[in-house]
Amino acid sequence: MISIARPQIGPEEEAAVLGVMRSGMLAQGEQVAAFERGFAEVCGVSEAIAVSSGTAALHLALLAHGIGPGDEVITSPFSFAATGNTILLVGATPVFVDIDPDTYNLDPELVERAITPRTKAIMPVHLYGNPADMDRLVPLAQSRGLVIIEDACQAHAAAIHGRPVGSFGTGAFSFYPTKNITTGEGGAITTNDPAIAEKVRLLRSHGQKERYNHVALGYNLRMTDLQAAIGVVQLGKLAGFTEKRIANAAYLNERLAGVVKTPTVLPGHKHVYHQFTIRVPGDRDAFARALNERGVGTGVHYPRPIHQQPVYQEMGFALSLPVAEQAAREVLCLPIHPALSDDDLATIAREVTALTEQPVGR
Numbered sequence: 560m561i562s563i564a565r566p567q568i569g570p571e572e573e574a575a576v577l578g579v580m581r582s583g584m585l586a587q588g589e590q591v592a593a594f595e596r597g598f599a600e601v602c603g604v605s606e607a608i609a610v611s612s613g614t615a616a617l618h619l620a621l622l623a624h625g626i627g628p629g630d631e632v633i634t635s636p637f638s639f640a641a642t643g644n645t646i647l648l649v650g651a652t653p654v655f656v657d658i659d660p661d662t663y664n665l666d667p668e669l670v671e672r673a674i675t676p677r678t679k680a681i682m683p684v685h686l687y688g689n690p691a692d693m694d695r696l697v698p699l700a701q702s703r704g705l706v707i708i709e710d711a712c713q714a715h716a717a718a719i720h721g722r723p724v725g726s727f728g729t730g731a732f733s734f735y736p737t738k739n740i741t742t743g744e745g746g747a748i749t750t751n752d753p754a755i756a757e758k759v760r761l762l763r764s765h766g767q768k769e770r771y772n773h774v775a776l777g778y779n780l781r782m783t784d785l786q787a788a789i790g791v792v793q794l795g796k797l798a799g800f801t802e803k804r805i806a807n808a809a810y811l812n813e814r815l816a817g818v819v820k821t822p823t824v825l826p827g828h829k830h831v832y833h834q835f836t837i838r839v840p841g842d843r844d845a846f847a848r849a850l851n852e853r854g855v856g857t858g859v860h861y862p863r864p865i866h867q868q869p870v871y872q873e874m875g876f877a878l879s880l881p882v883a884e885q886a887a888r889e890v891l892c893l894p895i896h897p898a899l900s901d902d903d904l905a906t907i908a909r910e911v912t913a914l915t916e917q918p919v920g921r
């Protein structure tokens with residue numbers, strides 16, 4: 560089976576982890592600082608703060624901006640649940656607006672219509688590594704005095720007109736094993752605002768200004784040096800991984816042109832293909848099973864929009880967001896990771912084409 564994701568961990572990462580284990584400095588040592596410097600450079604920002612997960616990054620970004628009870632945050636329903644959950648976890652209200660039918664990212668027009676006096680922030684998601692429409696969202700946020708928190712968990716090194724995502728507002732990234740680079744579990748907040756960086760650093764580590772001087776109620780959401788050591792090596796490989804993902808996608812886009820629909824990439828946007836996603840109108844799950852039987856792994860990101868998750872239904876999110884709901888029924892992710900061989904890519908294109916010509920379960 561051609562796997563849907565495969566972390567690219569080699570002897571360099573192994574040696575780096577061993578080095579940390581032998582150093583005796585397992586937490587908040589040189590590796591975390593080096594990873595933060597390197598990741599800030601990738602994102603074109605002055606500061607990156609490493610944390611334990613992408614969820615922690617979103618959570619601390621919201622807290623650092625003072626977002627809490629009574630505040631509304633406009634975001635996408637077509638994302639991983641952590642996007643909405645972190646808004647709820649700080650006591651604020653997620654306001655889900657529908658996605659654009661072509662990019663699957665937030666529709667800026669609907670965002671504008673959803674702004675109320677309670678709105679504090681817009682949280683666009685750069686879904687699948689395809690940047691959201693920041694050319695429209697940034698001026699909108701600026702004109703209304705709103706904060707932008709980018710859920711860039713899937714979009715390492717994605718960019719718009721050469722400017723990396725995570726630099727348009729406060730960025731939140733994940734380094735989960737399936738992501739474009741990994742630290743096992745891990746996350747980072749990116750910012751050009753020293754005050755936000757300082758708040759995030761405080762909240763990440765028990766609100767301590769210096770050791771045993773607690774000036775805020777904080778958490779322990781730190782990244783270990785073992786994780787950061789993996790991250791430092793991965794950072795050195797990021798450009799190569801990204802190039803390969805983009806080349807793999809170019810091949811599949813060419814072979815599957817006119818066969819299946821894929822998300823639109825806006826002009827000047829650099830999509831880094833965390834996922835390569837096709838639309839399967841009809842019985843998507845039967846199509847996926849047939850593809851699996853032919854040796855091609857698949858994923859569904861995401862089968863249910865956030866507002867339709869049981870926990871949100873219980874909270875009374877009785878919304879109708881038809882574009883996101885239809886996408887959830889139809890999307891299917893194909894393998895795109897950097898370890899795919901030319902043969903793998905040819906197999907994926909051939910089998911998807913064959914199944915589309917002989918529809919399954921439709």
Ligand SMILES: Cc1ncc(COP(=O)(O)O)c(C=O)c1O
Pocket residue numbers: 612613614615638639641642684710712713732733734735745746
């Ligand atoms: C869009 C999005 N937001 C948030 C997260 C949460 O990141 P993590 O799993 O590292 O907590 C993820 C990761 O799965 C994600 O894809």
